[in-house]
Amino acid sequence: MGAFDPGTSQGHVLLGDWQIFLWTAAIVGAIVVVLILLPLFLWRRRDGAAPARFQGNPPLEIAYTILPLLIVLGLFWVTLTRERRVEAQTPTPYAVVHVDAFRWSWRFVYPAEGVVVTGTPQHPPEMALPLGETTGIVLVSDDVDHSFWVPDFLFKRDAIPGFVNRFDLTPTRAGVFRGECAEFCGLGHTDMTFSVRVLPLPAYRAWLAAHRSAAP
Amino acid sequence: MSWLSTTDHKRIGILYMAASLGFFCIGSALAALIRIQLARPDQHLIDPHLYNQIFTMHGTLMIFFVVAPFGLGLANYLVPLQIGAPDMAFPRLNAFSVWIFILGGLTVCSGLFAAGGAAASGWTAYAPLSELPVGAGAGQDLWIAGLLMTSISSVVTAINLLVTILLYRAPGMTMWRMPIFTWEMAATSLLILMAFPPLMTTLAILLVDRHLGGHFFDANAGGNPILYQHLFWFFGHPEVYVMILPYFGVITEIVSTFSRKPVFGYVGLVISAFAIAGLSMGVWAHHMFTTGEVSNPFFAGVSFLIAVPTGIKFFNWIGTMWKGSIELTTPMLFAIGFMLNFLLGGITGVMVASPPIDFQAQDSYFVVSHFHYVLVGGSLFAIVGAVFFWFPKFSGFRLSERLGTWCFGLLFVGFNATFLPMYEMGFEGMPRRVDTYANVGHLAVLNLIASGGAAIMGAGLVLFAIALVLAFVKRVPAGDNPWDASTLEWATTSPPPEHNFTELPPIRSEHPLWDAR
Numbered sequence: 079m080g081a082f083d084p085g086t087s088q089g090h091v092l093l094g095d096w097q098i099f100l101w102t103a104a105i106v107g108a109i110v111v112v113l114i115l116l117p118l119f120l121w122r123r124r125d126g127a128a129p130a131r132f133q134g135n136p137p138l139e140i141a142y143t144i145l146p147l148l149i150v151l152g153l154f155w156v157t158l159t160r161e162r163r164v165e166a167q168t169p170t171p172y173a174v175v176h177v178d179a180f181r182w183s184w185r186f187v188y189p190a191e192g193v194v195v196t197g198t199p200q201h202p203p204e205m206a207l208p209l210g211e212t213t214g215i216v217l218v219s220d221d222v223d224h225s226f227w228v229p230d231f232l233f234k235r236d237a238i239p240g241f242v243n244r245f246d247l248t249p250t251r252a253g254v255f256r257g258e259c260a261e262f263c264g265l266g267h268t269d270m271t272f273s274v275r276v277l278p279l280p281a282y283r284a285w286l287a288a289h290r291s292a293a294p
Numbered sequence: 295m296s297w298l299s300t301t302d303h304k305r306i307g308i309l310y311m312a313a314s315l316g317f318f319c320i321g322s323a324l325a326a327l328i329r330i331q332l333a334r335p336d337q338h339l340i341d342p343h344l345y346n347q348i349f350t351m352h353g354t355l356m357i358f359f360v361v362a363p364f365g366l367g368l369a370n371y372l373v374p375l376q377i378g379a380p381d382m383a384f385p386r387l388n389a390f391s392v393w394i395f396i397l398g399g400l401t402v403c404s405g406l407f408a409a410g411g412a413a414a415s416g417w418t419a420y421a422p423l424s425e426l427p428v429g430a431g432a433g434q435d436l437w438i439a440g441l442l443m444t445s446i447s448s449v450v451t452a453i454n455l456l457v458t459i460l461l462y463r464a465p466g467m468t469m470w471r472m473p474i475f476t477w478e479m480a481a482t483s484l485l486i487l488m489a490f491p492p493l494m495t496t497l498a499i500l501l502v503d504r505h506l507g508g509h510f511f512d513a514n515a516g517g518n519p520i521l522y523q524h525l526f527w528f529f530g531h532p533e534v535y536v537m538i539l540p541y542f543g544v545i546t547e548i549v550s551t552f553s554r555k556p557v558f559g560y561v562g563l564v565i566s567a568f569a570i571a572g573l574s575m576g577v578w579a580h581h582m583f584t585t586g587e588v589s590n591p592f593f594a595g596v597s598f599l600i601a602v603p604t605g606i607k608f609f610n611w612i613g614t615m616w617k618g619s620i621e622l623t624t625p626m627l628f629a630i631g632f633m634l635n636f637l638l639g640g641i642t643g644v645m646v647a648s649p650p651i652d653f654q655a656q657d658s659y660f661v662v663s664h665f666h667y668v669l670v671g672g673s674l675f676a677i678v679g680a681v682f683f684w685f686p687k688f689s690g691f692r693l694s695e696r697l698g699t700w701c702f703g704l705l706f707v708g709f710n711a712t713f714l715p716m717y718e719m720g721f722e723g724m725p726r727r728v729d730t731y732a733n734v735g736h737l738a739v740l741n742l743i744a745s746g747g748a749a750i751m752g753a754g755l756v757l758f759a760i761a762l763v764l765a766f767v768k769r770v771p772a773g774d775n776p777w778d779a780s781t782l783e784w785a786t787t788s789p790p791p792e793h794n795f796t797e798l799p800p801i802r803s804e805h806p807l808w809d810a811r
Contacts, residue, residue, distance in 0.1 A: 095650035103641045110608055114633050117553075117615035118622070129554040130617035139559050139609075146605040150598040150644070157594050157648040164650055222423040223519060225584060225657060229723025232654040236585045238520060239422065240513025243586040256734065260584075260657040262416050262727040264423055265342055 085230045085255055085276065087248040088164045092232040095160045102153065164233075167246050172211035179217070179224035179237035179259065182266030193289045199269035205257075206275045206289075207249050208282040217243040225261035228274055234260050249276040301385035302792060303374050306392045308688060310367025311681075313396045314360050320403065321355035324348045326752060329712075333745035335733035345729035346414035347433070351406065353417030354437065357537065358444050359399040361673045365540030366451045367392075368680055369479040371688070373455055375783035376473045378464025378801065380793040383457040391450040398443030405433035405440075413437035416727060418530070421511035421522040425503050435504065438497045445490045445497070448536075452486035455479055464782075466801030473781045473804060474550075474557055474564070478543030481567040482536055488575060489532035496525040520587050527578035535574045537669060539567060541676035542607055545629045548683055549611050551779040552626040556805050558613030559606075566603035566610075573600045583649040584656045590649040597647035604640055608633065623777070624698030628679025631706045635671025639664060642717065657727075660720025663713045671709055678705065678758060686772030689765065690788045697761040704754030711747025715740040780805030 084093050121127040178185040183197035186205040197203025207213050217226055219237035227234035235243050259270035277285055297305060327348050331340045340348070370388065374381055382388045405412035410431030415424040424434055459472070459480050472480075500522075502508035509515035511522045550557050557563060577597045579588040611633060620626070642664040646655045655661050678701070685693050722735040731737055775784040785807055786795050799806050 092650045092653060095648060096645075096654075099645045099648060099651060103645060107637060107641050110612075110637055111634065113612045114608075114615075114630065114637075117612070117618060117620060118630070121553075121615075121618050121620055123554070123619040123621040127617075127619045129619040131555070132558070132617075133556045134559045134562075135613070138613075139562050139606075142609040143562075143602060143606060146602045147599075150601050153644065153648065154595050154598050157598075157650060158591055160650045161590060161594075164653070222426070223420055227657075227723070227725065229654065229658075229721075234584055234653055234656060238513075238585060238587070240517075240519060241585075241587060245586075256723060256732075258723070258725055260725045262346075262420070262423070262657075264415070264426070265346070268342065268728040268730055 083251060084232050085228070085249055085251045085253070086233070087250055088246065089230070089232045090250070091160050091163045095156060096232070098156050099153065102149065106149070165245070167214065167244060168212050171214035171246060172208055173213045174216065175205065175207075175213055176216045176218070177205075177226055177237070178220060179226065179270075180220040181222065181263055182259070182270040184226075184270070184272045186272075188286065191286045191290060193286055195289060197272060199266045202269075202271045202273065204273045204275055206277055206282055206285040207247060209249050209252050209276050209278050211279070212246050212248045215245050215247060217245070222263050223261045224259050224263050224270070226257070227260040228255050228257045230255045231274075236261055252276050252278060299389075301381075301389050303370050303382045303385065303388060304688075304790065304794075306382075306388050307367050307369075307371025309392050310370055310395065311364055313392070313399065314364040314367060317355050317359040317399050317403075321352050321360055322752070322755065324352040324355070326748065328352065329745040329748040331729060332731070332741050334742070335731055335738045337730055340729065342729045343411065343414060346416075346727075347406070347412040349727055350413050350416050350437075351402070354402060354413070354441075355399070356669070357417055357533070358441060359395075359402070361537045361669055361677070362448065362533065363395055363444070364677050365479075365482065365537070365673075366448065366455075368544070368684075369455055369475075369482075369540060370451070372684070372783055373458060373476050373479055374462065375786070375790065375794055376476045376781050377459065377462065377467050378782050378795060378798050379458060379462035380795070382454050383462055384454050387450055388454055391447040391454070394443050395447035398440040398447065400440075401436050401443060402440030405436040408432040408436060418526060419500070420519075420526075421500060421503065422513070422519055424500060425511060435501070438501055442494060442497050445494045448486050449490050452483035452490075455483045456487075459483075464798055464801060467782075470561070471801060471804045471806075473543075474546040474560070475540070475543030475781075477564045478539045478546075478567050481571045482539045484568075485532045485536050485539070485571045485574065489529045489536065492525060493529035493533075496522070496529065499525070520582075520585060523582050523585065524579070527581045530581065531578040532571075532574050534665075534668070535570055537673055539570065541632070541673045541680075542567065544676045544680045544683075545611065545632050546607075546614075547779070547781065548625045548629040548679060549614050550805075551683075551777050552621045552623055552629075553615045553618030554621075554778075555614055555618040556780070556803075556808070557610065558616070559610045560804060562606055563610045566606040569603040570600060573603070577647075580647055580652070583652040594647055594649055598644060601640065601644050608637070623682075624693070624695055624702060625679045625683035625777075627699065627702040628675050628682065631702060632672055632675040632679065635667055635675060635706075635709065639667030639672055642667065655720055657725055658720035659716040659724045659726060662726050663716035663720065666713045666716070671713070675705070675709075678702075681758075681762075683777070684783075685762075685765065686776045687783055687788045687790070690772055691765045691768070692770040692772045692776065693761050693765050694768075697757055697764070701754050701757040701761060704750055704757060708747045708750030708752075708754055712744045712751060713747070715743045715747075719744075775807065780808040782806060
């Protein structure tokens with residue numbers, strides 16, 4: 079995961095959360111594994127170990143209550159600050175894309191540019207995002223719950239009928255990224271994929287122009 | 295024939311456990327089909343509609359008809375014995391609860407033979423998907439009816455257990471001398487009473503929407519799909535603890551017995567059980583972090599707090615083993631396996647409780663792996679360990695220790711080979727509930743390892759079945775207390791007489807049989 083480069087600035091914040099939690103998990107986990115396995119080597123009945131009779135140790139019990147509490151409070155603070163940064167939305171995005179999820183594909187609408195891209199399960203649609211600029215996503219669903227997921231961005235958000243979800247994406251790396259529906263939505267769920275093409279500004283404008291003329 | 299009309303808590307307990315293991319066989323066969331379908335990328339052995347039924351039925355059976363009811367069955371058998379009672383408080387109600395549970399399971403399974411197939415909207419049956427007529431025909435209604443029946447069974451059993459624990463304890467058996475398993479069942483029963491009525495309400499609303507034009511969850515008619523998620527998880531998260539608290543009790547009894555030491559930090563352990571039960575009522579929306587419609591910080595904070603009482607239990611077990619006289623019998627091996635697996639399930643549970651991590655992990659194989667580490671590496675290991683531990687009491691016969699050791703080895707290796715790769719699959723972007731996947735990243739090799747691990751697990755489960763059959767063939771007598779355990783169920787014969795005890799030893803602590811030595 080060290081070499082993993084998330085494709086958005088929001089993704090970098092999310093990756094930081096992963097790393098902090100993974101390191102904490104590795105350290106705490108290793109200590110507890112050693113504590114579980116150690117008695118199996120030290121005090122075996124076949125080696126003639128006689129059992130001690132103690133049944134508790136109040137100072138120790140208080141310590142192993144307080145210490146985990148402090149750890150999770152620390153993790154809570156990490157979570158709060160990072161989530162706030164990921165959820166932050168600029169009032170002035172470079173572009174706005176309306177994402178409409180339906181059984182079983184996606185419609186990407188660029189209202190300002192007059193571009194509409196509609197996919198089918200057999201021909202998944204492509205969405206273009208400008209490199210280095212912030213795009214505001216407006217996510218809705220036509221029928222049942224879906225979820226917009228781009229694994230390389232470390233991010234997903236659900237599309238739920240009757241609700242509008244908004245979030246920002248700021249790509250930091252050009253390329254084509256796999257997207258999929260993460261919320262089970264019935265027969266065609268597996269085929270409900272799409273791709274995100276992150277392009278430098280001139281190429282992005284060319285993509286818009288090409289898709290505007292191709293629009294029905 | 296006498297088994298059909300029995301009101302003896304021990305026979306009812308065995309019926310409960312045997313039925314759970316029967317449903318477990320079906321659920322495991324479905325899991326095998328899933329792993330066969332996913333072994334290679336872009337594979338289409340199973341038609342998508344059938345695949346959706348398979349994973350829906352797998353989850354439904356394992357959660358509602360295996361892991362949760364096995365704990366109730368074990369409690370049915372053990373709780374009266376552990377507190378020195380002759381039977382449960384309401385024996386006839388008890389018989390009702392086991393039969394309506396079995397009927398519920400058969401009703402859900404009968405969906406497989408319905409026109410349009412079984413329920414196919416996942417074990418969570420999210421509305422509005424579960425309200426569509428296409429792909430959710432009679433199977434979905436049978437699913438709802440079966441779950442209503444088993445919910446009634448759970449509620450009735452919970453009331454029965456609580457009344458038994460509060461009012462039917464033997465003289466000298468104060469609350470603070472009860473075995474930890476009985477305490478954990480008291481906490482579990484309280485949780486059932488709080489969690490299952492909301493589930494029954496949700497299922498009833500689903501039926502109203504499906505057949506009476508209710509539109510509760512239909513956004514086009516002013517309904518609210520988010521409401522379904524709130525209602526479902528308000529039940530669903532406490533249910534997770536209904537599926538693990540009994541097994542914390544099992545592990546505690548096994549660890550204490552085979553360390554030859556009383557439980558370390560008994561009072562703290564009891565308090566932690568009720569702390570977990572209480573906190574678990576306030577974390578449900580951590581299943582909804584990606585909806586954008588809940589207070590993520592609040593639910594993340596409460597979810598993190600659950601790590602504290604759960605951590606306490608680990609230190610209780612380690613403290614109990616510390617300077618003990620440890621014997622690595624089959625039940626003890628399963629207890630150690632439980633701790634190691636559940637540790638990883640718990641740690642990844644703290645990770646997915648952080649919304650920024652959940653934005654990637656939610657609805658991916660990362661989460662699939664997390665809850666299998668809790669419910670298979672945890673609960674199922676405790677179930678097999680419990681069978682090896684208490685089988686001599688149930689039957690009067692011993693199980694083969696040699697087969698037991700092999701069974702543990704295969705299950706431990708197979709389980710980790712199956713589910714460890716799934717964390718990476720999820721991180722690389724494999725969503726759950728897909729019937730196939732593209733050959734990207736390491737998904738092909740990871741899935742192949744997982745399917746191979748599942749085959750090893752299957753071999754371990756076959757050995758488990760062989761060990762059970764062989765015990766009845768060989769009939770090696772177990773004696774009253776083969777493990778030199780400390781709690782009252784071991785003070786009577788194996789199997790116990792109909793009214794459990796002819797006389798009780800004096801009860802002056804939570805380990806009366808060790809006091810008598």
